[in-house]
Each structure stands twice: as structure tokens, then as C-alpha cells.
Amino acid sequence: MFEVLKNLAEIRAGHPFRGSVPAVDGGDAMVVQMRDVAADGTVGWTALTRTSIAGARPPDWLRDGDVLFAARGGRNYAVCLSDVPPRTVCAPHFFVLRLRAGAARVLPAYLAWHLNSGPSRRYLAGHAEGTDQLSIRRAVLEDTPIAVLSLERQRLLVALADAAMQERRCLEALVRSRDRELDALAHRLLTPDTVAVAVAVAP
Known part of the structure; x- marks a missing residue:
């Protein structure tokens, strides 16, 4: 059985930093950027940039089981997070996928694997847009078919x-x-x- 991704997971963009992520010594938050994700999908937690996040409303911090999807550039990939440090967000180059409460029949690690598989890659590559830099729109990602x-x-x-x-x-x-x-x-x-x-x- 197939479901479109938006029926299985909530999808939102990463934290809306304006421009580059400002490094702040002793900052109260850490940021996952594309450079922090290795080719094998592991995240270099100890090397994350520290920053400060202001605002009356606290950000939606990352947590174990979230799936990050790199939507910009020629290499689109998904990574399932584990051992996430407290008070960590990701850059806006990522979409954050969080399984819906009623989607217990899908494992986060499987969802990441599915998005990295050949059929999903071909679907996403066929719908990528842009001239100088290709990107995947949120609506395209939401409609990605997922085999449950x-x-x-x-x-x-x-x-x-x-x-x-x-x-x-x-x-x-x-x-x-x-x-x-x-x-x-x-x-x-x-x-x-x-x-x-x-x-x-x-x-």
C-alpha cells in the first residue's frame, strides 16, 4: 500500500535564520547544517555551531526520530536522527519530517531509507526546480509516494x-x-x- 508523505509525517522547514548562521560562543542552541552530515548519514554532533536564538516563542527543537531532508543542491538525502543533543535546531536548507501520531506503522529509519532509495530519488529529481541551484519544493516532498x-x-x-x-x-x-x-x-x-x-x- 502506498501513501503520500504528507499523510504520514508533518513537514516543516528548518529554523528561519536570516543569512548565515551566526556563531556565538557559549550560545544557548546548536544548529545542524549540511556540512555537519557525513556521506554515510551520520551527524557530527560534537562539531555543531553554537548560536543564540531569540524570540518570545521557543523553536521546535529537534528530537530523536525526526528525519531531516536536504532539499537544496544537487544531492538530496534524508537522515534519521538519534542521540540529538538538547536545544538543537537545523538550518532552513533542511525540511524536518516528524511522523504523525497515527503513523506508528512507519519507522523513522525506514522513512529515511525510503527517501534515499532509487525510486524516491528519481521521483524527486524529476520534480526538482531551479537554474543556478536545484531544490525540492515542500509540496513536491509532501506528495512523494511512500510504500507502507x-x-x-x-x-x-x-x-x-x-x-x-x-x-x-x-x-x-x-x-x-x-x-x-x-x-x-x-x-x-x-x-x-x-x-x-x-x-x-x-x-
């Missing part, structure tokens, strides 16, 4: 995606380790000073 599977299948898909991401991290770490070994070997064998020393001590 059984919770068992949702958990299975999320587990498979997590396992694939862990394998990717391990492979990337192995490649980086091999690159460092090759760099060290090249330095030892190909640097003029080390080559001269090797020749001098040769029998």
Missing part, C-alpha cells in the same frame, strides 16, 4: 541498509590504510635523501 510495508519488512530493510553501510565503512577504512602504507613506502624508497642513504650503506 509491514513493520517486520521495514526493520529488515533498515538492518540490511545498516549492514551495507558498515561494510562500506570497513572497506573505506581498509583503502585508507593501504594508501597510507603505499605513501610510507614511496617516501622510504623514492625520496632522494633516503635513496642516497640506501646507496651509501649498500655493500
Whole structure:
């Protein structure tokens, strides 16, 4: 069964900062920006910019289970939040998706995975607008078709995606380790000073 996204989740824009996010030492809030989200979907919580948020009405702070969707630029992606620090908001480049009270049949992590899947990417790319910079309008995101599977299948898909991401991290770490070994070997064998020393001590 398919549902449009707006029937499953409330969708709002990130905090309406005017211009760039002002960094304030000792500020009372933290901000998730696009640079804080790694390619594997993890958020660098410890590196967030601190700022101050004024106003009589407190912002709608982020919380565990929220899904951020990057709506601007050539790379649109969704990330499911966990371990969110207190008093954290996100920049307006993101939409915040929060599952509705009656949408217990959809897991937040599954929703993020679905939006990152091939069919959703093709749908969103086909409806992106803009010349200098592509973006996804809120109305387009709201009408994104979401396949509502059984919770068992949702958990299975999320587990498979997590396992694939862990394998990717391990492979990337192995490649980086091999690159460092090759760099060290090249330095030892190909640097003029080390080559001269090797020749001098040769029998």
C-alpha cells in the first residue's frame, strides 16, 4: 500500500535564520547544517555551531526520530536522527519530517531509507526546480509516494541498509590504510635523501 508523505509525517522547514548562521560562543542552541552530515548519514554532533536564538516563542527543537531532508543542491538525502543533543535546531536548507501520531506503522529509519532509495530519488529529481541551484519544493516532498510495508519488512530493510553501510565503512577504512602504507613506502624508497642513504650503506 502506498501513501503520500504528507499523510504520514508533518513537514516543516528548518529554523528561519536570516543569512548565515551566526556563531556565538557559549550560545544557548546548536544548529545542524549540511556540512555537519557525513556521506554515510551520520551527524557530527560534537562539531555543531553554537548560536543564540531569540524570540518570545521557543523553536521546535529537534528530537530523536525526526528525519531531516536536504532539499537544496544537487544531492538530496534524508537522515534519521538519534542521540540529538538538547536545544538543537537545523538550518532552513533542511525540511524536518516528524511522523504523525497515527503513523506508528512507519519507522523513522525506514522513512529515511525510503527517501534515499532509487525510486524516491528519481521521483524527486524529476520534480526538482531551479537554474543556478536545484531544490525540492515542500509540496513536491509532501506528495512523494511512500510504500507502507509491514513493520517486520521495514526493520529488515533498515538492518540490511545498516549492514551495507558498515561494510562500506570497513572497506573505506581498509583503502585508507593501504594508501597510507603505499605513501610510507614511496617516501622510504623514492625520496632522494633516503635513496642516497640506501646507496651509501649498500655493500
